Structure formats: structure tokens, C-alpha cells
Amino acid sequence: MVERRRKFYAWGFEDQAATAEEMAPVLDTWHRIFGTDRFEVMPAPTLETIDMRPPRITAIPAAFREICRQDRYERALHAYGRSFLDSARMFRGDFTRAPDVVAYPRTEAEVQALIDWASDIDAAVIPFGGGSSVVGGVNPEIDGNYSGVITIDMWYMNRVLEVDQVSRSARVQAGIYGPDLEKQLKEHSLTLRHFPQSFELSTLGGWIATRAAGHFASNATYIDDYVEGIRMVTPEGVTESRRLPASGAGPSPDRYVMGTEGSAGIITEAWIRVLNRPRHKVGATLVFDDYYRAAEAVRAISQAGLQPDNCRLIDALEARLTKSYDGDKPILVLGYESAHYPVDHLLKLTVELCAEYGGAPVERSERPEERSAVAGQWRNAFIRGPYYREHMTARGICRETFETAVPWSGFAELHDSVIRTVDEAIRRVTGRPGTVTCRFTHIYPNGPAPYFTFHCLPERARMDAQCMEIKSAAYDAVMKAGGTITHHHAVGRLHMPWYVEQRPKLIGNAFAAAKRALDPAGIMNPGVIVTEEAIAAWRRAPANHEAVAAS
Amino acid sequence: MVERRRKFYAWGFEDQAATAEEMAPVLDTWHRIFGTDRFEVMPAPTLETIDMRPPRITAIPAAFREICRQDRYERALHAYGRSFLDSARMFRGDFTRAPDVVAYPRTEAEVQALIDWASDIDAAVIPFGGGSSVVGGVNPEIDGNYSGVITIDMWYMNRVLEVDQVSRSARVQAGIYGPDLEKQLKEHSLTLRHFPQSFELSTLGGWIATRAAGHFASNATYIDDYVEGIRMVTPEGVTESRRLPASGAGPSPDRYVMGTEGSAGIITEAWIRVLNRPRHKVGATLVFDDYYRAAEAVRAISQAGLQPDNCRLIDALEARLTKSYDGDKPILVLGYESAHYPVDHLLKLTVELCAEYGGAPVERSERPEERSAVAGQWRNAFIRGPYYREHMTARGICRETFETAVPWSGFAELHDSVIRTVDEAIRRVTGRPGTVTCRFTHIYPNGPAPYFTFHCLPERARMDAQCMEIKSAAYDAVMKAGGTITHHHAVGRLHMPWYVEQRPKLIGNAFAAAKRALDPAGIMNPGVIVTEEAIAAWRRAPANHEAVAAS
Structure with a gap:
């Protein structure tokens, strides 16, 4: 159905992969983090060896046969998002909760017809875009009593x-x-x-x-x-x-x-x-002696209303691990762009402001079309990062991220608490040290959006469980320090317990009621945003699912 | 209860009024619009002469006696917002739908207790801030079977x-x-x-x-x-x-x-x-030969990402009527400000861009702290405008406004259609010509927010009905041309029919369900956002209201 096939267990398409040249510095980083270059490499999962139950929905109406797939590849491709947790489960071959049907509608009318069919047979529906969720947003991990799961992949509606x-x-x-x-x-x-x-x-x-x-x-x-x-x-x-x-x-x-x-x-x-399209682009990378002074500079930039198009404070360790800067100091990557007028003066104002906080240029592009090598290095790692995941998981390396946003007045406490919590959790859970680093992905006049990355070496057989134990500790720390459970990774199934804690209870009731008005049978992505418990309270008595499967 | 008293039938406090000096140019404008200086002046309503029924809620619990008022002044003050429609009804002395109780909570606990009491006696609750609504948002015009209306004025929660x-x-x-x-x-x-x-x-x-x-x-x-x-x-x-x-x-x-x-x-x-607080402020006023060329300039400014803090295109007639510019041409009032850095370069870029569309400076403040006389004139009229209302209504002059937002591609058609529709409606309904003018209050890269003002001389006995007939025609034209029923005047009771037309039906159902989760008895500002019909479908059987009143 899909001509150019996505990898069912990893990032990208089957014709794409990280090159050996690309992987060399990444591998080097892992060797340095864990003090070893001896990682046993697990084989990637194959369609033949993975564990998958037969589809529970077996009767596909004639009208949908052309757009519905039930082969192992399609079901495996749609079984998970792309977090480390997903990757670890995929490498273990656990595809037991793959969707029962994968549908590829070509028109809105087909989307409606598929949802109507799902309603008729009381199947859960999971909407699927690129499947890049890192929070279990597309994972058919649904406990409720549905006849099965139909994943609707929007691939063909692409114009x-x-x-x-x-x-x-x-x-x-x-x-x-x-x-x-x-x-x-x-x-x-x-x-x-x-x-x-x-x-x-x-x-x-x-x-x-x-x-x-x-x-x-x-x-x-x-x-x-x-x-x-x-x-x-x-x-x-x-x-x-x-x-x-x-x-x-x-x-x-x-x-x-x-x-x-x-x-x-x-x-x-x-x-x-x-x-x-932007015609004017300028960028600069600054280095600071002190991390919290650098954070103060970022606050000053944002509160001055300068609002760069890119403003990314990267701590010393993360700069080193991503090979953005090797001087054991935090760096700030700045960028301005405009389709209409030069923006040099904005960069100049920003760099001047940073000087007051001890920020000094590392290197700066003098001509607008030139990219700073440092910024370029970082950006490359950013876009290519997801391609490295399969190589990490195969080596038993857990690299996970989580992110939040918090008022400036609460940032230092949140940062310290989260770094300490994750560092301790890694040692406690895995029995050896790892790394935990922070960058700002977005800034606002009233607070930053810190993004944390950690590396650890969990037990091979329990990689996802150990990773989740660390993440849970991190999430608890974020919530306790007044952050949000997510600035932009979304809620999915992974964040639901903390999201429910964060969300005002009465507003949760209002959202549940609103969902019920649009989805009275409670079949749409159950357990995401509205809890399965809330849905169960109103959901109609389940249909005779055995009869559906056999009809 | 309230030491400094607001005027119960007009804008402002009792110690405030438009001065004779201030009114002279305004009166001059009205004389010019209608070609007469002979307006019969109606007397303002007085507390003694207005029509008001006795309160339906008579038993105020002891706990609330200190914070609840039922005197004529308080009930009259909370009977209306501040639109022309409201003003016309107030001048007619029609306060028959005044709230039954006006409460002034001093704490959140008192707000909760008042709402609980309203629930107990099945009274509707109207939240009241400054009472400046021009869309009937605080008017107790509620058809449903409630025991009465309690208006909760938040006056004391002001810190x-x-x-x-x-x-x-x-x-x-x-x-x-x-x-x-x-x-x-x-x-x-x-x-x-x-x-x-x-x-x-x-x-x-x-x-x-x-x-x-x-x-x-x-x-x-x-x-x-x-x-x-x-x-x-x-x-x-x-x-x-x-x-x-x-x-x-x-x-x-x-x-x-x-x-x-x-x-x-x-x-x-x-x-x-x-x-x-801003330290750097610059402004300029430009004049254009052609209205649509001026609109194009505004579009170019916004799409260039220049986004002035003030960018207000005022058509030729409105510029003349507000005495902003007397040259029978549209003007554009621009302003930039910043707390942190000079913004002269932004104004310079904007003025240069306008020149490409035929815009020429009228006058410009060279020193930041100086205000352009033109911009100042306009701003004064803007802030003082509401104080003139009572003088207009007394003279039988209807001056009303409505506003919308629309994509740039639909602006010219919307503008022409609305101007034509209102002009025709004024002649048809009142039997004589009036004025209708337009300014932009806000701009976005994808569309402007046009704000329309019309003047007419309706029949004295039917001022509100005739005004509403004209407004209805205008709203129909706005909706037909793809605009929103309101950019920033809100929905209230006035805009509900058009709001319901604009709002996706299913989202309306979702909002009704969400309200029900928070307000199961349907007592909170009934008829606003969620229709009274929708509320009636779930509302509990009304209490024995006679018993409540007598208890």
C-alpha cells in the first residue's frame, strides 16, 4: 500500500540509515560516557521473529478491503511510537498489542466510513500521522473491552x-x-x-x-x-x-x-x-562561564522583547556530548531571521545584552548565508538524532528525554532537583552512573522550557521498566517543582498519570463531558486525555465481540 | 456599599462627566452629520421614575445580608451593560428586568457561598465586573424558569x-x-x-x-x-x-x-x-490617497513581521468625524514602543514600506516623548468616547459599533458589503441617511480586524428596535462575507444567534456538555455561550420558586 516503506521498528524509511561516518562520533560519545567500547549488539527485530497475536477483527467489510491491511509489517509498524521505551519493547520482539487493522483512507468520506464501522463493531480507533509519538500516543495499549483496534493512518491525505x-x-x-x-x-x-x-x-x-x-x-x-x-x-x-x-x-x-x-x-x-521564505538570517554562538548566569542572560533577552527565532542554552556536558563545544562550558546558540528586513541589529542587541552576563562569542558568521560551524554541528545532531536510536537500543544504551516549562522564579530549583533526582535514580535503578543534561528548547518572558536528556545502561532484559522507573522519578520531581508534565511532547498514554495530576479536576470533568458529546461510544484513542476509567463510566455495554470477529 | 458610585444609567462615576468644552466639537459633528442643530433633549432617567418590579427573591440569608443589596440604585446599576441599545432602554425607564439581588462578595469563599445559595434556591447568577459589556453579557434577560437573578459584583476583589x-x-x-x-x-x-x-x-x-x-x-x-x-x-x-x-x-x-x-x-x-514600563515610544500618522491602497500597506506591514504596537487605519469619513484629519483621506496611525531598546528603526522601516503604497507622513513626533497631535486627538476621542453616549441618547442619536475579523482576501468584499448594507438599512429603517465608517483596530498577517461605526436618527419611541434592525442586517452581512461575529466585543446575549451560526454545531454540543459538568443546574449566566434551549434540555425540574420567595 505504501510504496516507500517506513522501518517498522526504527526511525525513518527502509532506504535511510545513519552512515558509519555519522555513527563514529556518536559511538565515541557512548564509549566516553560509559567508559567502555565493548557493547554487545543485539540483532534488530524481524517480522518473522516478533511476537504478534492474530487480529481480533477478522471480518473486513468489502468496501474497506482495498484500504485495510492486516499483514505483519503493517501491524508492526503501527504498534509503537518512537521513544526509547518503544524501541526497547520492539527489540524484545513484543508486538503483542499491535493493532488488529491498519486502514489507509484516501478521502475524508473514507475516514468517516471507517469511524462509523468502528462504532458499529465497537472497535477502538487510533489516529496515526507520522507515528513519531514519544509518549505512547499511537500505541494500542488499551485496557477497555473493545472488539479490537483499528489504526487509521492518514498517509494518503497529503496535499x-x-x-x-x-x-x-x-x-x-x-x-x-x-x-x-x-x-x-x-x-x-x-x-x-x-x-x-x-x-x-x-x-x-x-x-x-x-x-x-x-x-x-x-x-x-x-x-x-x-x-x-x-x-x-x-x-x-x-x-x-x-x-x-x-x-x-x-x-x-x-x-x-x-x-x-x-x-x-x-x-x-x-x-x-x-x-x-526568509531572506535574512544571522546567528551566533556564545559561551558563558556560569550556567545560571547564562540562564539569566536568556531571561533578560526574552524580557527585553528581543525574542530570537532560535535561542538555545545548552549546558556544558550536553554541549560536549553533542560535540557542539568542547570547552566544558555552557553555550547559547542564537538565530534571527526575516523574509523582509535585515535582522543584524537584533542579533547585535542580543549579543551586547549577553556580554553583561559574561557571554562571549565563540564564533560568528559574518555573512548572513554562512552558518556557524558550532550551530551547524548542533543542528545536525538534532535532526539526525532519531536515526541513532536503533543503534543505541541494540547496544543496550538508554537515551531518553523529557521536557517541561516553569516560571523563571522556579527554574533553578526545578533544574537542580531534576538533575539530582535523575542522577540518583540512574545509579539506584541501574547500579551505575549515567549522564543527565539540560538545554532550553523555547523561552518566554515568564519562563523557560528546559529539555532534559539522560543516558544510562539498564539491565538488558528490563530496559523499558528501568527507564520508566527513572522517568517516573523525573516526572515526580518536575511536578513537585511546579513544572508542566510536557511543554511539547504531548500527553499520550505515558504522561496520563501526571497530566491528570496537573489538570484541574473540574476541567478534567468538563473535557470528559465534551469528549462524550463527540464520541458517545468512547472509541476514539481511549485512555488519551480522557482516562479509560472516565470513559467506562458512560460507555455503552460492549457489543458481542466474538460475534463481530466471526461475522 | 460602594463608596464612589457609578452612574446607574451611563458611563463613568457620578463625579465624572464630559465637559461642555469637550462636548462642543462632538455636538458639532452631530450637527454636521444630520444637518441640524435642533435636537430635542430627553431628560435622563431617575431612580424615582424608572420602571422596576419588586425583587422576586425576598429572603436573604442572614450570612449574606451585609453583602447583598436590593435597593433601586443597585438593581438599576446592574440591569444593563453600556451599549446604545442598553442606553436607549435606560432612557425609556425600562428597568423591569433588573436583577433581584446584587451581591458584593469580599472573598472567594463568599463567592462560593453565594453560588451555593443560588443553587439552593434555583436562582440564575450573573457575574459582573465593570459592567461595560456592549453585547448584553450582564443583562438579566433570562427566559428560563429561575426563581430570580443574583448579580455578583466583584468590586471588592480588587488587589x-x-x-x-x-x-x-x-x-x-x-x-x-x-x-x-x-x-x-x-x-x-x-x-x-x-x-x-x-x-x-x-x-x-x-x-x-x-x-x-x-x-x-x-x-x-x-x-x-x-x-x-x-x-x-x-x-x-x-x-x-x-x-x-x-x-x-x-x-x-x-x-x-x-x-x-x-x-x-x-x-x-x-x-x-x-x-x-515602556521607555522608548515613537509614532507617526500617514495619509493615503486611496483606502484600499492603504489597506494593502497595512497588509504589507503585518506580513513583513513589523507588527506595530499601534496600527490603526481610519477611513476618510471617520477621520473627519473624530476630528483626526480633515483632508477627506484615510489616515494610518502608527506606534512602536519598548521598555528596552530604541524602536525608531522599526517605525522608519514601516514608513518606508507605506511610501510604496502612497502613504505620506502627516506630521511626526521627532522626540519620543512627544505625541503627534493627530494621534493624540484620535486617542482622546477613543478613551473619552463612552462618556458622550448619554448626551447622544438624550438627543435621540444612535451611534453604534460592531467589529469582526476576516482573511485579507475577503476584506474588500466584506467591507463593501457591510458599508452598503448598513447605509441602506439606516435609510430603510429610519427613513433618512446616516453615516457608516470603518477603522482597523487590530491587524494580523492573515487578516485585519475591521471595526464599524454608524450614526443614525431612529424613531424616538423605537430607538433600540430600529438600531437592532440595522445591526442585524450588518451582522448578517458580516457572517455572509466570512467574518466572525466578534473580534473582541464578546458574545453576550446580543450575538448569540450569529455565534451559534458561526460555531461548529458539534463543538457547540461539546461546550454545552462541558458547561453541564461544571454547572449541572444551569444557573451560571444562562443564555450566554450555551443557549437556554440547550440548558433546558438537562436542567433539573425548577424548584418551587414561590416557596423560595416566601421562606
Whole structure:
């Protein structure tokens, strides 16, 4: 069905891989972290050897046979997202909870028909964009009594349908991948410039459903601020908001849809605000003696209203591990860009401000089209990072990340507490030291969004369990220090317990009631945003699932 | 109870009024518009002569006697907002739908207790901030079978409770008026710089509940973007969101609360992001030969990412009527400001861009602290405008406004259609010509927010009905041309039919279900956001209201 096939157990397509040249410095880093170059390499899972039960849904209606797949490859591809936890389970060959059916609708009418069919047979539905979730958002880990799971992959709904040059807007199908979106917009000399790390393997619909945040983005952080209107298919029918640049008419319908993560319906298309392509770009990398002084500089930049398009404080260890800077000091990567006017003066103001906090340029591009080598090195690691995952997992190396946002006044305490907690948890759980580092992915005048990365060597047989034990300690520390459980990784199934803790209880009740109005049978991505317990309280008595399978 | 009393039938406090000097040019404008200086002046309503029924709720529990009022002044003051429609009804002496009780809680616990009492006796509750609604948001025009209406005025909850200088944030009680908020923030050298036209008589809680938009605002338009966290009392209890600079955890709880306009609960306090006070300010006023070329210039400015803090295109007639410019040409008022760095270069870039569209400076302040006379004239009219209302209504002059937002590609058609529709409606309904003019209050890269003002001379006995007939035609035209029913005036009771048309039906169902989860008895501001029909479908059987009144 899909001509160019994605790897079922790892990042990217089957024709893509990290090169030996690319892997050499990465391997070197791992050797340095753990003081060894002797990692036993586990074989990658194969379709033949993985553990998978037969599909529970066996009767595919004739109308859907052309767009539904039940082969091992398709079911395996849709069994997991792309976190380390997912990778560890995949390397163990555990595909027991793969979806029963994978559907590839080509039109909105087919999406609606598939959801109607799922309603009829009481199957759970998982919307699937690029499958890049690192929080179990697409994992069919559903406890409720459903007849099975149908994953709906939006792959074929991948076109820019309409461009409004006057309003700098485009109507786009939700299943479009990042590179394809930019390619189609480029034909109109436009760009969205929304670059989450998952850019290559994530979709517009996924970004909107999960409230993705872009990097190197002009203007706003979240995709939320680029959305003009949304079409979504729910079990109750299609809903479409009026396309508007702004509106104060009641709570925003789009803001309610954004963040539902497939629990209310499947987004099929959206009007988005786009940009002219940037012509002016400048960047600089600064080095600081002291980490908290550097954080103060970032706060000053943001509160001065300078708001760089890229402003990324990377701590000393992370700079070294990513080979961005080898001087054992924190660095700050800065970038400004504009389609319309030179931005040198903004960079100059920012660099001057940083000097007051001890920031000194490492190296700086004098000509706009030149990239700083340091910034380039970091960016490469950023975009290529996900390709290294399979090599790490095969070597039993756990590398995981989590992220948050917190007011500036709470940052130092959160940072110290999280670093200490994770460092201790790694030693306690795995019995040996690892690393934990921090960078800022986004900044706001009232607080930063710190992003933490840790490396450890868990027990081979219990890699996911040990990783989760460490993450749980980290999440508890984040919540205790006043952070959010996620700035941009979304909630999925992984973050649900902490999300429920963070979310005001009454608002949780309101969201559950809202979901029920759109999804009365409770079949849409159960357990995400609205708990399975809440759904069970209203869900109709399950159908006779045996009969469904046999019919 | 309230020491400094607001005027019960007009804008402002009893010790405030438009001066004769101030009124002279305004009267001159009216004489010119209607070609006459002979307006019969109606007497203002008095507490003695207005029509008001006895309160339906007569038994005030002992605990609330100190904070509840039922005198004619208090009931009259809370019977209406401040639109022309409200003014016309007040001048007619029609206060038949005044609330039965006006409560002035001093604490959140009292707010909760009052709501609990309302639940017990099945009374409707109307949250009241500054009462500046122009869309019937606080009018007790409720058809459902409630035992009465309790208006809760947040007047006494008016303090800045906490300032976090590091995070540039403040925790503030919802009942604080604009000037008082700025005064208390100024003690900390901070500002919110959120200036809706109602600034003097509106509250933080009202702004958040109705998604107010500021003028002359640095950064964002809507108050939404300044909110870090909200506390709200609902019939089900208190809900409080975690204070955060940003979060991607599910649909934003705050974004759901913002826009509910009191239909889900009463906001008692919020954490808001504040700013350093601006030190650098520049402004300019440009004149254009052609209106649509000027609109193109504004589009170019916004799409270039220049985003002035003030960017207000005023058409030729409105410039003349507001005495901003007498040359029968459209003008563009521009302003930039910053607390941190000079902004002259931004104004220079903007003025250069405008020159490409035929824009030429009228006059420009060379020194930052100097205000352009033209811009100053316009601003004065803007802030003082509401004080003129009572003088207009007394003369039988209808001056009303409505506003929208639309993609740039649809602007010209919307503008022409609305101007034509209103012009025709004025002639048809009132039998003589009036005026209709347009300015932009806010701009976005993907579309402007046009704001329309019309003047007409309706029949004295039917001023509100004739005004509403004209407004209805205007709203129909706005909706047909793809606009929103409101950019920042909110929904209230006035806009409900068009809001329901604009809102996706299924999202309306979801919002109704969400309200029900927070307000199961359906007592909170019934008919606003969620229709009274939707509430009636689930509302419990009404209590024995006669018994309540007599108990």
C-alpha cells in the first residue's frame, strides 16, 4: 500500500540509515560516557521473529478491503511510537498489542466510513500521522473491552489543497509529512517554518492534535498560533471551524480541538497561516562561564522583547556530548531571521545584552548565508538524532528525554532537583552512573522550557521498566517543582498519570463531558486525555465481540 | 456599599462627566452629520421614575445580608451593560428586568457561598465586573424558569496579591478595574499595558472571561496571551490551573475558561504576565490617497513581521468625524514602543514600506516623548468616547459599533458589503441617511480586524428596535462575507444567534456538555455561550420558586 516503506521498528524509511561516518562520533560519545567500547549488539527485530497475536477483527467489510491491511509489517509498524521505551519493547520482539487493522483512507468520506464501522463493531480507533509519538500516543495499549483496534493512518491525505497568497494562508490535508508540506509550499514561495525534531516523520494533523512546538521558528512556538481553522471527523460527524485570522467569539473551537490527541476525532484538514521564505538570517554562538548566569542572560533577552527565532542554552556536558563545544562550558546558540528586513541589529542587541552576563562569542558568521560551524554541528545532531536510536537500543544504551516549562522564579530549583533526582535514580535503578543534561528548547518572558536528556545502561532484559522507573522519578520531581508534565511532547498514554495530576479536576470533568458529546461510544484513542476509567463510566455495554470477529 | 458610585444609567462615576468644552466639537459633528442643530433633549432617567418590579427573591440569608443589596440604585446599576441599545432602554425607564439581588462578595469563599445559595434556591447568577459589556453579557434577560437573578459584583476583589519580579508575573484578583490594576502594578515598576476601550470601567476578570483585546498593546492582542493561570469558582467548586509560562499538556484549561463569559463560573483571580514600563515610544500618522491602497500597506506591514504596537487605519469619513484629519483621506496611525531598546528603526522601516503604497507622513513626533497631535486627538476621542453616549441618547442619536475579523482576501468584499448594507438599512429603517465608517483596530498577517461605526436618527419611541434592525442586517452581512461575529466585543446575549451560526454545531454540543459538568443546574449566566434551549434540555425540574420567595 505504501510504496516507500517506513522501518517498522526504527526511525525513518527502509532506504535511510545513519552512515558509519555519522555513527563514529556518536559511538565515541557512548564509549566516553560509559567508559567502555565493548557493547554487545543485539540483532534488530524481524517480522518473522516478533511476537504478534492474530487480529481480533477478522471480518473486513468489502468496501474497506482495498484500504485495510492486516499483514505483519503493517501491524508492526503501527504498534509503537518512537521513544526509547518503544524501541526497547520492539527489540524484545513484543508486538503483542499491535493493532488488529491498519486502514489507509484516501478521502475524508473514507475516514468517516471507517469511524462509523468502528462504532458499529465497537472497535477502538487510533489516529496515526507520522507515528513519531514519544509518549505512547499511537500505541494500542488499551485496557477497555473493545472488539479490537483499528489504526487509521492518514498517509494518503497529503496535499496542499489551496493557497491564498493574499492572506498568506493554505488549506492542507492533515496527513502531509513535514518535508512534503514544505516542498509543496515552496512551489508557491511560501513556508510554514514549523520544525519539531520529528519534522521528517510527523504530519500537520499530528502537530495540531498534539500541539507541537517548532524550532528555528519565526514568531510563535506552538502550531496552535498558525491554525486558522480545522476540519475534524468525529463519530458524530464532521466539524469545521470558520477560517479566521482571529476571533473573540466564545472559547476558541480550535483551541479545544488542539490537544485532544485523537480522543475526540481525526483532523482531516486545516487552514494554516504561512510565511514568506526568509531572506535574512544571522546567528551566533556564545559561551558563558556560569550556567545560571547564562540562564539569566536568556531571561533578560526574552524580557527585553528581543525574542530570537532560535535561542538555545545548552549546558556544558550536553554541549560536549553533542560535540557542539568542547570547552566544558555552557553555550547559547542564537538565530534571527526575516523574509523582509535585515535582522543584524537584533542579533547585535542580543549579543551586547549577553556580554553583561559574561557571554562571549565563540564564533560568528559574518555573512548572513554562512552558518556557524558550532550551530551547524548542533543542528545536525538534532535532526539526525532519531536515526541513532536503533543503534543505541541494540547496544543496550538508554537515551531518553523529557521536557517541561516553569516560571523563571522556579527554574533553578526545578533544574537542580531534576538533575539530582535523575542522577540518583540512574545509579539506584541501574547500579551505575549515567549522564543527565539540560538545554532550553523555547523561552518566554515568564519562563523557560528546559529539555532534559539522560543516558544510562539498564539491565538488558528490563530496559523499558528501568527507564520508566527513572522517568517516573523525573516526572515526580518536575511536578513537585511546579513544572508542566510536557511543554511539547504531548500527553499520550505515558504522561496520563501526571497530566491528570496537573489538570484541574473540574476541567478534567468538563473535557470528559465534551469528549462524550463527540464520541458517545468512547472509541476514539481511549485512555488519551480522557482516562479509560472516565470513559467506562458512560460507555455503552460492549457489543458481542466474538460475534463481530466471526461475522 | 460602594463608596464612589457609578452612574446607574451611563458611563463613568457620578463625579465624572464630559465637559461642555469637550462636548462642543462632538455636538458639532452631530450637527454636521444630520444637518441640524435642533435636537430635542430627553431628560435622563431617575431612580424615582424608572420602571422596576419588586425583587422576586425576598429572603436573604442572614450570612449574606451585609453583602447583598436590593435597593433601586443597585438593581438599576446592574440591569444593563453600556451599549446604545442598553442606553436607549435606560432612557425609556425600562428597568423591569433588573436583577433581584446584587451581591458584593469580599472573598472567594463568599463567592462560593453565594453560588451555593443560588443553587439552593434555583436562582440564575450573573457575574459582573465593570459592567461595560456592549453585547448584553450582564443583562438579566433570562427566559428560563429561575426563581430570580443574583448579580455578583466583584468590586471588592480588587488587589494585586503577589508580584514575581523574576518571572515578570503577578497574581491579581479578578474584580480589579483597569486603572487600579495599572496603579498597583506601577508601584512595582510594572505594567500590563492591556487597554480595551472600556479600560476605565472594566476588570481583569471581565477581560479574561470575554477574551478582551487591548489597544496600544505591546506584543499580543488578546488578554488570553497574558494569562498564566486562572482560579474560578463554579457550582461544583473551585478550579485552579497550574501557573505556567507555556504547556502542551492537552487542550489548554485556561483557553477553555477564556470565552465562557461567566457561563461556567466566576473567575476570582489569575496569574498574569506583565511587562516593564515602556521607555522608548515613537509614532507617526500617514495619509493615503486611496483606502484600499492603504489597506494593502497595512497588509504589507503585518506580513513583513513589523507588527506595530499601534496600527490603526481610519477611513476618510471617520477621520473627519473624530476630528483626526480633515483632508477627506484615510489616515494610518502608527506606534512602536519598548521598555528596552530604541524602536525608531522599526517605525522608519514601516514608513518606508507605506511610501510604496502612497502613504505620506502627516506630521511626526521627532522626540519620543512627544505625541503627534493627530494621534493624540484620535486617542482622546477613543478613551473619552463612552462618556458622550448619554448626551447622544438624550438627543435621540444612535451611534453604534460592531467589529469582526476576516482573511485579507475577503476584506474588500466584506467591507463593501457591510458599508452598503448598513447605509441602506439606516435609510430603510429610519427613513433618512446616516453615516457608516470603518477603522482597523487590530491587524494580523492573515487578516485585519475591521471595526464599524454608524450614526443614525431612529424613531424616538423605537430607538433600540430600529438600531437592532440595522445591526442585524450588518451582522448578517458580516457572517455572509466570512467574518466572525466578534473580534473582541464578546458574545453576550446580543450575538448569540450569529455565534451559534458561526460555531461548529458539534463543538457547540461539546461546550454545552462541558458547561453541564461544571454547572449541572444551569444557573451560571444562562443564555450566554450555551443557549437556554440547550440548558433546558438537562436542567433539573425548577424548584418551587414561590416557596423560595416566601421562606
